[in-house]
Amino acid sequence: MALLEVRDVTRKFGELVANDRVSFTVDAGTIVGLIGPNGAGKTTLFNCVSGLYPVTAGRIFFDGAEITGLPSYRIARMGAVRTFQVVRPLKDMTVFDNVLVGAFMHGAGGAQARRTAESCLRTCGLIEFADRPAGELPIGVKKRLELARALATRPKLLMLDEVMAGLTSTEVKMALELIRNIRKEGVTLLIVEHIMEAIMPIADKVVVLDGGIKLAEGPPDQISHDERVITAYLGAKFSQRLQAKRGERTNA
Amino acid sequence: MNHNMLKRKDLFWLALVALMALVPAVSAITANSFLMHVLILILLYACMAQAWNIIGGYGGQTSFGHSVFFGIGAYGAGMAVVTFGLSPWPGILIGMLAAAVVAVLISYPCFKLSGHYFAIATFAVVEIFNRMFMVWYWVGGALGLDYPMVEEGLKNLMWYDSKTGYYYCALVLFVLIFGIVRFLEGHRFGYYLRAVREGQETAESLGVNSTAVKLAAMALSAALAGLCGAFFVQYNLRVDPGMVMSLDMSMKFVLVTILGGAGTLVGPLLGAAVLIPLQEYTRALWGGLGGGVDLIIFGFLIIVIIIRQPAGITGIVRDIAKRFRRRPADEKGGASLGTA
Numbered sequence: 056m057a058l059l060e061v062r063d064v065t066r067k068f069g070e071l072v073a074n075d076r077v078s079f080t081v082d083a084g085t086i087v088g089l090i091g092p093n094g095a096g097k098t099t100l101f102n103c104v105s106g107l108y109p110v111t112a113g114r115i116f117f118d119g120a121e122i123t124g125l126p127s128y129r130i131a132r133m134g135a136v137r138t139f140q141v142v143r144p145l146k147d148m149t150v151f152d153n154v155l156v157g158a159f160m161h162g163a164g165g166a167q168a169r170r171t172a173e174s175c176l177r178t179c180g181l182i183e184f185a186d187r188p189a190g191e192l193p194i195g196v197k198k199r200l201e202l203a204r205a206l207a208t209r210p211k212l213l214m215l216d217e218v219m220a221g222l223t224s225t226e227v228k229m230a231l232e233l234i235r236n237i238r239k240e241g242v243t244l245l246i247v248e249h250i251m252e253a254i255m256p257i258a259d260k261v262v263v264l265d266g267g268i269k270l271a272e273g274p275p276d277q278i279s280h281d282e283r284v285i286t287a288y289l290g291a292k293f294s295q296r297l298q299a300k301r302g303e304r305t306n307a
Numbered sequence: 308m309n310h311n312m313l314k315r316k317d318l319f320w321l322a323l324v325a326l327m328a329l330v331p332a333v334s335a336i337t338a339n340s341f342l343m344h345v346l347i348l349i350l351l352y353a354c355m356a357q358a359w360n361i362i363g364g365y366g367g368q369t370s371f372g373h374s375v376f377f378g379i380g381a382y383g384a385g386m387a388v389v390t391f392g393l394s395p396w397p398g399i400l401i402g403m404l405a406a407a408v409v410a411v412l413i414s415y416p417c418f419k420l421s422g423h424y425f426a427i428a429t430f431a432v433v434e435i436f437n438r439m440f441m442v443w444y445w446v447g448g449a450l451g452l453d454y455p456m457v458e459e460g461l462k463n464l465m466w467y468d469s470k471t472g473y474y475y476c477a478l479v480l481f482v483l484i485f486g487i488v489r490f491l492e493g494h495r496f497g498y499y500l501r502a503v504r505e506g507q508e509t510a511e512s513l514g515v516n517s518t519a520v521k522l523a524a525m526a527l528s529a530a531l532a533g534l535c536g537a538f539f540v541q542y543n544l545r546v547d548p549g550m551v552m553s554l555d556m557s558m559k560f561v562l563v564t565i566l567g568g569a570g571t572l573v574g575p576l577l578g579a580a581v582l583i584p585l586q587e588y589t590r591a592l593w594g595g596l597g598g599g600v601d602l603i604i605f606g607f608l609i610i611v612i613i614i615r616q617p618a619g620i621t622g623i624v625r626d627i628a629k630r631f632r633r634r635p636a637d638e639k640g641g642a643s644l645g646t647a
Binding site: 126127128131136144145157168205208 | 493494495498499501502504505506508509510511512513514515516517570
């Protein structure tokens with residue numbers, strides 16, 4: 056059974072339909088990429104799943120239970136934990152204390168929570184920043200802090216909202232390596248990503264959103280050849296040109 | 308759990324408490340009744356500020372309603388003694404409990420408001436309670452409650468001749484309230500509270516029930532403010548609505564904490580140690596000049612401190628410590644950038 060099931064989720068802001076009857080599933084132990092151009096409704100969908108926004112219609116199931124309409128802290132406690140695209144460090148707290156807040160989630164005592172926090176800091180390469188106030192970090196480090204903090208809650212499903220945006224290519228490589236390691240530890244991942252190239256090599260499945268509608272869903276190599284997806288990303292003109300090229304190739 | 312065990316900082320606090328416990332042994336101090344009065348007030352206001360600090364500093368919810376909880380605690384003790392002729396102790400407990408319940412009832416709707424709106428709503432609450440107690444006969448109305456002459460001692464929490472008894476009571480109060488906050492600082496609840504202050508949505512995304520955390524902090528903060536109020540009434544031997552439930556009193560909770568450094572353990576003590584002598588001595592020295600000259604000077608000094616360092620006296624102390632630590636490095640570099 057799927058770990059996460061999104062069923063016909065619609066979210067409106069007034070007249071604007073940000074998500075229109077979106078459905079997909081995330082199987083346990085996999086990495087699922089949620090991609091789409093700017094304004095496709097990826098973050099909105101994320102906010103619905105994590106309980107930050109109520110859905111206008113539709114239902115969401117996690118780990119065998121319905122989570123539609125639950126407050127976000129309860130969804131987090133069930134094991135579906137997210138990061139934020141616009142990083143939200145707890146500014147006046149140190150990096151260590153930020154991660155410690157996450158580590159306290161499952162009723163862990165102080166000593167155990169501190170061990171968990173420390174190991175998450177090591178995993179994310181943050182140990183050297185442990186005593187720094189989180190508000191003073193450079194952006195790349197803040198992104199890793201988002202990840203470390205979510206990881207410290209020992210999630211079943213980790214939902215990453217554009218953790219790679221704004222990073223240098225070396226940092227992206229490091230992030231991808233980190234994500235692979237997280238999966239190895241049995242964590243399921245749902246990753247929103249704007250950069251298609253970053254997500255394709257690591258995802259088991261990709262869901263494409265455009266204009267609030269699910270455009271396609273499937274394995275990465277299938278998605279990267281899907282014409283609707285190419286059109287959505289590159290525009291109709293490029294898509295036609297690409298099609299023409301392919302046509303020539305098949306004719307030749 | 309070694310993080311929560313004694314650290315060097317805690318040794319500083321223990322030494323400080325030991326030192327304060329020895330103060331009444333110095334007869335030069337006990338002989339000076341006004342000095343004893345100032346010392347007691349410093350301890351009391353440090354406790355009040357620390358109680359406020361739980362929700363206002365660590366929790367980041369600026370409450371101007373704490374004089375209400377302070378007042379409820381004061382009336383709890385006052386009514387036990389004056390109305391029912393009992394020892395103040397049962398009244399203190401009931402007062403604390405009532406303060407916590409009222410705090411939760413008030414805050415639950417007010418926490419739906421954020422930032423400044425929360426602060427404004429708590430302002431209104433003070434006025435409501437002030438008027439209500441003014442016209443409420445059962446609690447003494449506008450005239451308030453005047454203590455009868457009863458036997459002095461710990462049972463009645465009352466002393467007539469010397470202030471030493473009150474001083475030790477204030478010290479116990481200080482150890483209790485500062486101890487509670489020190490304990491919270493190192494535990495999950497304290498971390499959650501700070502996380503809610505720094506970002507409610509972020510905290511919730513990490514499994515923190517922010518409403519429950521804020522309500523619990525408010526209840527604890529109010530109960531301790533009530534306890535301070537009970538001490539206040541035992542010290543003054545009378546209470547009326549204007550003495551305790553006023554915006555003036557509410558401002559003291561906020562000012563002392565912010566001036567000392569909100570969200571830090573030492574802040575409320577520093578704030579009280581600077582503000583209270585300032586308040587009492589400016590009043591003693593210039594109160595006779597009329598026209599509130601003492602209050603003008605008092606207000607002026609607050610403005611100066613806040614402009615110099617928004618983090619309060621704690622921030623000023625930290626800056627000075629930093630400068631001392633940096634100095635050797637600067638000298639090595641040979642370049643002195645500072646204005647000599």
